[in-house]
Amino acid sequence: MSLKNYSLGQVGDFEIKQLRIFKSVVDNGGFSAAETELNISRSTISIHISNLESRLNLRLCRRGRGGFALTPEGTAIYEMTSRLLDSLEEFRNQVNEMSQNPAGELRIAVSDGTSLDPRSRFPEMIARFCSRAPEILLQTEVATLADIERMVLNDEADVGLMPYHRQLDGLNYIHLYSDVCRLYCSRNNPLLALEESELTDEVINCFTAVEPGVKPNEEATQQLSGMSLKGRAYFYETRLAMILSGKFIAFLPEAYAEPWVGSGQLKSLGGPERYYRLGIAAVTKKSCQPNKATSLFLDIIEDVHSPHSG
Structure with a gap:
């Protein structure tokens, strides 16, 4: 040219x-x-x-x-x-x-299950933010992990709250809490007809399972290795529905599955060793200086999730 x-x-x-x-x-x-x-x-x-x-x-x-x-x-x-x-x-x-009071908007992208998880304390963070910056337009939406990464990197979102299987060089991560993800089946799953002694890894791995729809970390990869992965669901809600069908087994965060376990609709499989950890973090773009609204929200996150916070 x-x-x-x-x-x-x-x-x-x-x-x-x-x-x-x-x-x-x-x-x-x-x-x-x-x-x-x-x-x-x-x-x-x-x-x-x-x-x-x-x-x-x-x-x-x-x-x-x-x-x-x-x-x-x-x-x-x-x-x-x-x-x-x-x-x-x-x-x-x-x-x-240049404005004495933060103005404009704050865009937050949240992964499913995170905003209402009591450990995230997201409603409390919103309440604090709105009290201190009432003029800010607060925009929130639910997105997948990959979309949240993309949105923050491309300045389409200011902050992301999400589980993270990896850490990208272009993002800052503030660790909030960790999930323990266990393997579950439903009460109408044929695996429950077997004795505990019969539920070996070899037997469990032969049953149709759901993969998470995102490249997992090494710990999760080891747990999924050898399983009969014939379904895919990123969102916990649809993954849970596939488990409840009785046709699939899958990993879910322990806290997310707890109500269903309590009602007898889900049961964990594979014993105490069948799990992997998943960190939950607030992410921001590394290469830019946060604006007032973003800085304020990050300060609130740090305060709410500090070891001395109630």
Whole structure:
């Protein structure tokens, strides 16, 4: 592509979105690795990059059997993009900081089961935040782990509350509490007709099981290894429904399953060793300075979950 007789013209929101995608591809070392962070397909990423190249009238990268590599022009655009996005974030934060009272909005993305888990103390955090920043528009939504990561990284959410199987370099994590996830079946499951001595790992692993729909941590991977994974459900509610059908077994957080165990509708399998731990954290973007609203909410999280908090 040539710069001859070409003028870029005005840069709008759509070009900034494409530049964000381009930066993510470079940061992740290629299209495939960027799929998880962006939560869009490789073909869609390719279309965005091609359109950006056409818009800029520049060849930004080479992709093919030899792998992903930036052109000299691509390297320059990447560096300018990083400065541009940092400047936009700084502008947004400084405008918010100019107000004596926090204004604007706070966007929180929460994983299912987290907001009403008593250990999260989410309603208490909301109450404290609204008392101290009544002018803030508080926006909350439920999303999957991968979507929460993407939303925070792409500045679509300010804070995420979620279980974490991994820790991404671009995110800060404030550990809140840990879940113990155990293996469960329903009371109408044929496994319950067996004696405890017959419920060996080999027998349990032959029964159809549900995988969590997200790449698990090493501890969870070991527990799922060898199981007959013929179902998939990320959300706890749908995973529970599959267990209650009597056709599947699956792991659930102990605290989430407790009411169903108490009513006799669920039973844990495999003894005390059949479990894995799952951390729950508040996540924010590492590369930017939090605005007033986000900083206030993080202070509240730290206070509510401090060892000395009641």
